[in-house]
Amino acid sequence: MMEVMGMNERKISELLYVLRLEKDVGQKKLCWGLCSQGTYCRYENGERTPDRLLLNAIVQRLGKSADKLVTILTIKEYRYFLWKKKVLTAVGHEDIDELERLLGEKEASDLTINKNLQLQFKYRMQALVAWHKEEDIEKGISLLEQAVELTMPNIRFEKMERYYISIEEMHILLELARFWIKGDRVDEATDLLNDIVDYSDRSYDDYEAKVKILPKAVRMLYPLLIQKNRELEGLLLCKKAVELLCWQGVLYDLADLMEGYLECAANLFENEEMIRYKRQLQALREVYEEYGADIYQQKEMRLTYHNQELYLIDEMMQRFRNKKGVSQDVLSEGICTPETISRIESGRRGPNPNNFYALMRKLETEHDYYNGKLETNDFLLLEKLEELERAMSLRDWIEARRLLDYLKSKVDMEKKQNQETLIAMENCILFYEKKITSKEFVERCERDIGCENEGWKNEDFWRLHFFTNHKITMLNHIALGYEYMGYPEKCRYILEHVMEQLDKSKVRLEDRYESSITVVGNLSILYGKSGNMEECLMMCEKGIEVCLESGRGAKLVKFIVNKAEAMDSDVNVINTVKSKKYLQQAYYISDLLSLHSISAYIDQYYRTNYEQDIIWY
Numbered sequence: 001m002m003e004v005m006g007m008n009e010r011k012i013s014e015l016l017y018v019l020r021l022e023k024d025v026g027q028k029k030l031c032w033g034l035c036s037q038g039t040y041c042r043y044e045n046g047e048r049t050p051d052r053l054l055l056n057a058i059v060q061r062l063g064k065s066a067d068k069l070v071t072i073l074t075i076k077e078y079r080y081f082l083w084k085k086k087v088l089t090a091v092g093h094e095d096i097d098e099l100e101r102l103l104g105e106k107e108a109s110d111l112t113i114n115k116n117l118q119l120q121f122k123y124r125m126q127a128l129v130a131w132h133k134e135e136d137i138e139k140g141i142s143l144l145e146q147a148v149e150l151t152m153p154n155i156r157f158e159k160m161e162r163y164y165i166s167i168e169e170m171h172i173l174l175e176l177a178r179f180w181i182k183g184d185r186v187d188e189a190t191d192l193l194n195d196i197v198d199y200s201d202r203s204y205d206d207y208e209a210k211v212k213i214l215p216k217a218v219r220m221l222y223p224l225l226i227q228k229n230r231e232l233e234g235l236l237l238c239k240k241a242v243e244l245l246c247w248q249g250v251l252y253d254l255a256d257l258m259e260g261y262l263e264c265a266a267n268l269f270e271n272e273e274m275i276r277y278k279r280q281l282q283a284l285r286e287v288y289e290e291y292g293a294d295i296y297q298q299k300e301m302r303l304t305y306h307n308q309e310l311y312l313i314d315e316m317m318q319r320f321r322n323k324k325g326v327s328q329d330v331l332s333e334g335i336c337t338p339e340t341i342s343r344i345e346s347g348r349r350g351p352n353p354n355n356f357y358a359l360m361r362k363l364e365t366e367h368d369y370y371n372g373k374l375e376t377n378d379f380l381l382l383e384k385l386e387e388l389e390r391a392m393s394l395r396d397w398i399e400a401r402r403l404l405d406y407l408k409s410k411v412d413m414e415k416k417q418n419q420e421t422l423i424a425m426e427n428c429i430l431f432y433e434k435k436i437t438s439k440e441f442v443e444r445c446e447r448d449i450g451c452e453n454e455g456w457k458n459e460d461f462w463r464l465h466f467f468t469n470h471k472i473t474m475l476n477h478i479a480l481g482y483e484y485m486g487y488p489e490k491c492r493y494i495l496e497h498v499m500e501q502l503d504k505s506k507v508r509l510e511d512r513y514e515s516s517i518t519v520v521g522n523l524s525i526l527y528g529k530s531g532n533m534e535e536c537l538m539m540c541e542k543g544i545e546v547c548l549e550s551g552r553g554a555k556l557v558k559f560i561v562n563k564a565e566a567m568d569s570d571v572n573v574i575n576t577v578k579s580k581k582y583l584q585q586a587y588y589i590s591d592l593l594s595l596h597s598i599s600a601y602i603d604q605y606y607r608t609n610y611e612q613d614i615i616w617y
């Protein structure tokens with residue numbers, strides 16, 4: 001049995017080990033086609049660290065989503081993920097010339113992460129070129145079959161349930177089904193899509209993993225079911241997929257699946273739900289069209305929802321070193337050369353794992369390549385933490401308290417990371433339950449991140465700290481606490497400085513969604529309250545853009561409401577027709593996503609300011 005290691009750099013190895021035992025799968029079967037068993041064994045023993053592509057694949061094969069782990073990347077790795085999104089966006093727009101151009105860039109051939117997974121993606125994109133530009137379906141199928149064989153040999157001839165399949169591998173199978181449909185192999189495609197739906201529903205027990213694949217499979221399957229006069233089956237699948245997307249607040253595929261539900265239902269019945277879907281769907285489409293998010297309505301759309309927080313090694317290393325006040329020469333002593341530190345901080349290379357852990361220890365930080373908000377080897381607790389965050393966002397303090405108490409009873413509260421995360425959440429719950437004052441709340445938050453007595457006023461605080469998700473969350477709490485105490489100028493100072501730090505980073509806001517969107521949202525509200533409507537509207541536009549880029553719906557609604565209210569208040573931009581339209585859009589989308597407190601607020605605001613007798617449906 002693997003020795004359970006207490007060192008911080010062993011967290012991911014222990015998590016993989018426990019997950020694999022829970023799934024009752026051997027190492028060889030789990031890593032088949034991804035890496036050798038010997039390599040995987042070293043991951044579980046903590047001797048090596050998998051890259052992000054490989055970690056995603058392994059965790060997804062175990063039915064989970066690795067998005068719950070913050071990832072520290074090199075700039076080279078990050079550029080690959082940015083390139084990949086550009087490629088998928090080009091596919092969504094059916095811009096095959098742009099796709100070909102991107103496939104000629106170095107990221108397509110520089111296999112610096114996981115060779116097989118990168119090759120799979122490249123073959124998949126080359127198949128699309130063969131289809132759209134060369135009109136050679138058979139060549140495309142051949143390329144996809146090569147991609148499948150890289151990590152799932154013989155799966156086309158065996159039962160899918162015998163395999164452990166990641167999300168990216170599922171996308172290859174979805175692409176193959178799409179090509180079979182184009183090549184008049186509809187029955188084979190229907191069988192494959194049914195297998196994918198069944199597999200994802202059965203094997204991905206984490207909703208964040210399930211939402212990445214089940215809706216996409218249903219989106220392809222329901223038109224085939226209609227052709228076979230199986231509308232009721234298609235309707236039920238579309239309904240299930242829509243509910244899953246709404247529960248997770250995900251926009252990708254949502255409009256198309258609602259349309260699928262309506263199309264399946266058209267020949268069966270007319271009911272109240274159809275009326276609701278029609279109005280909600282219209283609201284979604286209006287938002288997409290206004291903000292240039294037309295890719296959401298493209299049949300070729302391949303973008304996948306992600307909920308990960310990314311940090312860059314070069315930015316992190318430089319900030320920690322400067323905060324500690326040590327030179328590159330001093331930091332490198334006994335570990336590597338000063339030139340190596342220079343290359344890491346300039347983004348020209350990343351440290352090998354041993355050097356990374358040694359440097360982190362010397363800088364007195366507790367960061368690993370992958371970090372959960374809780375230090376635990378129980379993935380279920382990370383899922384429960386997500387439920388807690390959702391309950392808090394919905395201001396359901398009874399449910400939040402229940403989940404908090406459960407987590408505190410299950411994790412090791414002697415661990416600093418667990419203390420930071422759960423005590424911070426407890427303080428927030430106590431504050432909103434009015435069990436501690438604003439002043440007490442702010443003092444606790446400032447103490448948590450080491451800026452007691454308004455230490456955030458010191459410019460060195462902003463210049464030298466690396467702003468993790470936890471630190472930004474605490475600064476948000478501090479800012480709002482000062483606003484509640486009647487110091488809006490302090491609130492503005494903190495939020496604007498946090499926003500400045502996020503904007504300075506090479507990581508896009510949508511790749512630090514959790515950190516960034518709350519700051520943008522709080523700034524938009526603050527500017528609105530203080531009468532700075534131009535700045536408020538700019539922040540609303542920024543927030544809407546980040547939400548659409550990220551595929552997130554919950555916060556999107558809030559920004560649309562803020563924008564409508566700002567337009568009502570600003571004499572320079574008052575446009576009653578537009579304000580009413582935005583509020584209507586926000587109402588229907590919030591109702592769709594079951595954001596009941598927001599839809600109730602919109603209803604009251606709309607009746608007070610516009611139409612007292614509004615009938616929404």
